[in-house]
Ligand code: FES
């Protein structure tokens with residue numbers, strides 16, 4: 274029997290993991306702007322196919338440089354629109370040349386004797402370029418204002434995008450950001466960043482207008498505050514790829530590609546200009562080229578038992594990424610939250626889930642959801658007090 278009922282999973286306001294079309298968490302995530310690619314991934318006049326929350330889309334930039342997000346397939350006979358031509362701010366399909374303007378309206382059907390273009394329209398989605406990323410609003414109704422980060426806009430320097438894909442559900446990475454007790458174990462052999470953090474951190478969490486404030490105090494006296502931006506972003510001090518620059522303010526978003534894969538977008542503003550900025554870019558390119566092992570493949574090798582984790586040569590991959598891959602992918606593609614044994618150290622994760630469940634319940638019942646807003650002065654603090662060894666010794 275065919276029905277148009279939503280699957281049971283779509284009604285469960287404790288299901289944060291499934292974000293495909295029609296799911297409750299997917300509807301929730303689509304009510305907020307999401308980064309969908311880096312600005313440099315799509316040049317003016319070019320297209321890019323993308324997959325976000327188990328749906329495919331086409332991104333293109335008009336010849337003017339304006340970003341556009343539209344459907345994946347042409348409604349005529351279904352070929353991929355990303356194979357087509359950008360003409361001005363319109364997109365022409367590769368297969369038979371139907372042309373769609375920036376509103377999605379079909380405006381040409383070259384092979385038709387009697388055009389019915391006025392009856393054909395493809396969906397388009399609001400898109401904005403900001404901080405070197407392209408953000409899209411893929412949900413229903415009017416989009417909320419795009420969250421802004423004035424402290425990233427005002428200072429001189431260059432943006433650094435240190436993004437990656439991970440082979441597990443996005444919520445595992447989001448939860449990991451509140452899991453401070455993993456640091457002393459998962460990253461214990463990371464030269465600079467995390468020595469001395471093997472203790473029982475005291476974690477305090479509290480809801481604010483953007484999401485959750487997380488304050489962590491170590492037994493050493495070191496302390497820091499970070500912020501979760503609901504539904505899926507994070508603002509903290511982290512080490513850039515070349516860690517001698519020291520801890521830098523970093524913005525993160527964890528965006529589902531599908532339910533079992535996600536992309537971390539991360540943006541930093543580096544205090545480098547002119548020659549120093551050029552040199553940084555060259556060094557990053559050289560460093561990336563030097564890694565001969567993909568961190569995800571390597572984690573798969575470890576999790577399948579073919580390679581021992583402690584035999585990994587840190588110089589051949591991105592160590593922190595690999596370490597978090599092992600821990601998070603090791604939870605399974607979608608972590609089993611029904612059979613966990615949570616403790617005191619998981620207070621942040623418990624709090625995050627409570628807020629997410631509250632919002633999903635409100636959405637399911639047709640009640641207003643909280644409109645999260647990032648205040649300009651909500652800026653994280655780095656570790657204060659006794660802490661990690663000098664960053665010059667690190668290998669990120
Ligand atoms: S499939 Fe696009 S014009 Fe025919």
Ligand SMILES: [Fe+2]
Pocket residue numbers: 449455456459460597
């Ligand atoms: Fe980690």
